[in-house]
Amino acid sequence: MAYRITLLPGDGIGPEVTDAAVAVLEATGLRFAWERFEEVGAAALQRYDTPLPEPVLDSIRKNRVALKGPVTTPVGKGFKSVNVQLRQKLDLYANVRPCKSLPGIETPFKNVNLVIFRENTEGLYAGIENYDERLEIADSIARISRKGSQRIIRFCFEYARRHGFRKVTLVHKANILKLTSGMFLNIGREIAQEYPEITFNDRIIDNMCMQLVVRPQDYECIVTTNLFGDILSDLAAGLVGGLGIVPGANIGDACAVFEAVHGSAPDIAGQNRANPTALIRSAVMMLRHLGEHAAADAVRDALYETFREGRYLTADLGGSATTSQFTEVVADRVRQRVSG
Template identity: 45%
Template sequence: MSAYRICLLPGDGIGPEVVSAARRVLESLPLEFEWSEAGIGLAEWQLSGNPLPDETLQAIKSADATLFGSVTTPPDIANYRSPVLRMRQELDLYANLRPCRSIPHAISRPGINLLVVRENTEDLYIGRERIEDNGDTAIGEMQITRSASTRIAHAAFEQARLRGLKKVTIVHKANVLRQTSGLFRRVTLEVAQQYPDIPVEEMLVDTCAMELIRAPEQFGVIVTTNLFGDILSDEASMLVGGLGLACSGNIGAETAVFEPVHGSAPKMADLDQANPLATILSTAMLLDYLGEGGQARRIEAAVRTAIEQNLVTADLGGTLGTQAAADAIINLLGEN
């Protein structure tokens, strides 16, 4: 069997620590990997003047899959644009998948098994903003297209089938955003007709935010636009352990990038305190993408056992550091 080519993007803050921990977990599996590493983020901008060099984009394209850590994106640097948004758009990583499942821990609500499928390339995140009225008015453009809405809707229904989830909930704000959210709503309902075996409902985004708190167990797949998906998926993660466990995948037609949902947490950098489990769970998603579902399930089982045995970092009530938490996962994998 040939080795899987994996590109690592450690990034800023705690990114290098959690990516290093996750790499060691992957190396403990009975699989072969070829590793490459590329720069991204604020540190790369300070080094080269570009937070996402062309060489990094090429390294991602050349890999079978990519594991990304985190970046720091300051709001007050002129002409500095989020490298994450540019990466998603340049590589057309159109589907952002964020699973949310209950864990065996008192911090978690029970009975939750949902997936947020977020359109990842347009909406208010296209970067078209301007200042008018002598600096007193800021205007941003929202772009929703039929093509992007169609493919994210298909992704959502296919994920519901693949994962055996109970239904698809189309989330929008078409009562107010009648043209933009209205188009997304119409297109996703059209696509739903091609999946008669999967129950479908629609829900306003503010109602969905409330229902996630009231009765999150009712959801299967939530499909929505970029901004709404960004917010709702973070909200959902807090029901099952927080951002330290929140994993994600950015999926395109040609490649995929997997990452923890959390930020770079610069104040925690180099202190061996960051929770690596979100990144380790992201490697399970990466393995699924590569067709190694058996190994992915082993990692997920090891994470659940580590949580049950309190072999975790301080945010989950444990005493382990970043690398020791990764060691615990590796040891559990060795036992099973």
Template identity: 50%
Template sequence: MYRICVIPGDGIGQEVIPASVAVLKALPLSFSFVDADAGWECFQRRGVSVPDETLAEIRSSHAALFGAVSSPMGKVQGYKSAVVTMRQQLDLYVNLRPVISLPIASARQGVNMIIVRENTEGLYAGQEERLPDRAIARRVITVRGSERILRYAFELARRQQRRKVTIVHKANILKETCGLFRDIGLCIAGEYPDITTEEMLVDTAAMRLITDAEKFDVLVTTNLFGDILSDEASALVGGLGLAPSGNIGEQAAIFEPVHGSAPDIAGKGIANPLAAILAAAMMLDHLGEPAQAGHVRQAVCSVLMQGVLTPDLGGTASTGEVTAAVIAALRR
């Protein structure tokens, strides 16, 4: 039996995560689901965005499903992003975002890449200060952090029989931080002669995602660059409503839709559950259930081809109707 920690979070997370759980329950697998609390609403109730017991539940589970989190734009005393907290406290150093064409009119066909993003340091390390006349953020790039994310990308490429890894950086300007990441990447690349390696400046990569997305295979980069590029890339294949992600470490893993909490539509029953359902499929791969993961993805594709779509994709279906259609497709 797989023990899964379920963290709906804020906003539409409370609608799409139950949808993904319903899909998992329709599979011929045994699950135990344990609910846990995290997010902005949790902070408002309890004074902490991720309680210690939530971290303990994640550690004691085979994996976790997380919905979305709302974060205030301004500084709030005592608040720290729930997502960043979980990534750092659990050392979830890999952020994995597949970008794969789906059978929908808004998706560009022929795209099949994985963006591998360092998930615990860089400009998201949380080392910022406000001075009277300026604000300063430290960009932390370490040897350990770079080595393990770059090696993960090459191992992933080899495991999935992918042919190329693109190392994305800005070493022409950020000569120390990106320079370190680049140097380590090129050194590790030498250990994988069966995989083609290329390096690319981040601004060039942003352009090439628009002009030549089909030519990317595995793309590996630092935290902020990966965050921006993966959101950009999701627009190629249907948008954030179809974009799943995984946060993976040595001892824990959390899978989530890429989209945010969408407070403008929360509670209306029209949130697109497919990103959360595809995140559950990623979780199944992680658990060593690739056949069941494939069944879930096939069911999602079937629903898209049937035209059962939520408003963000141009349809009129509700969250519940899309979820029911996926479950029906699984049972056919």
């Protein structure tokens, strides 16, 4: 049986890191049937008059799983983020961002192992904005619902229980945003009572930022609203080496999209210099989502060995290997593990 997966290479370095992830996945010996869509974002806009064509959404709904490279989002103008549209149209309410120290990567902190759970469909990213031309005032409404809060908080607790984590920290701004953040915090306290084996606490967002750059080892699972989660997940990535090495997943009840969370880096596109680690690690998350834990372990261990050895790292990690050289080394090590 082959797994049917929707493949969205994206733009910039997206096709290069996507091809790398596909090569490593196929080295596991599992069979994949890829439904590849080259045109999303600006390329799709020119042809379909939308950055996210309906056939792409239909494919993800049908296959229930997608692997996605980075897609450029215009800043301050142009079309709405493809990432945001995917999350809202497919109701991918849980953004999951593991941030774990990798061997061979020098960072100020050791043994960081935390996961950010970001509510993905509402908050300030709900897209409820207004502009009063007469007064020149722009408003953006942060929509927080009981349903949306309950399901992301419960998702976090269930993940913690399933993966053996013992702490959940809820991040908010309830001292100022008393209705929105206040409701989120109160719901967290209610749900925490259902998981007595897990220690629950809460932090105000500004304090949480300080805590993470002082003692990140004190935290395990962090759950928060959309904007705060967006900020904290990038901050946490910086603790372990940057966006180029951390994975990401957007998960809903019906389907899931696994993606690299870094940008499209158009300045190095097509030069065989991109680091595919983030998307390869996202592919590991995808394998676990599919229940293929032995294959996921093989890819993880091959990647860790490559980092630990340090001979075939890309330039952003202090090495001189090309994208294809790094990929070949990791894929060969995956094959060795699954065959031996």
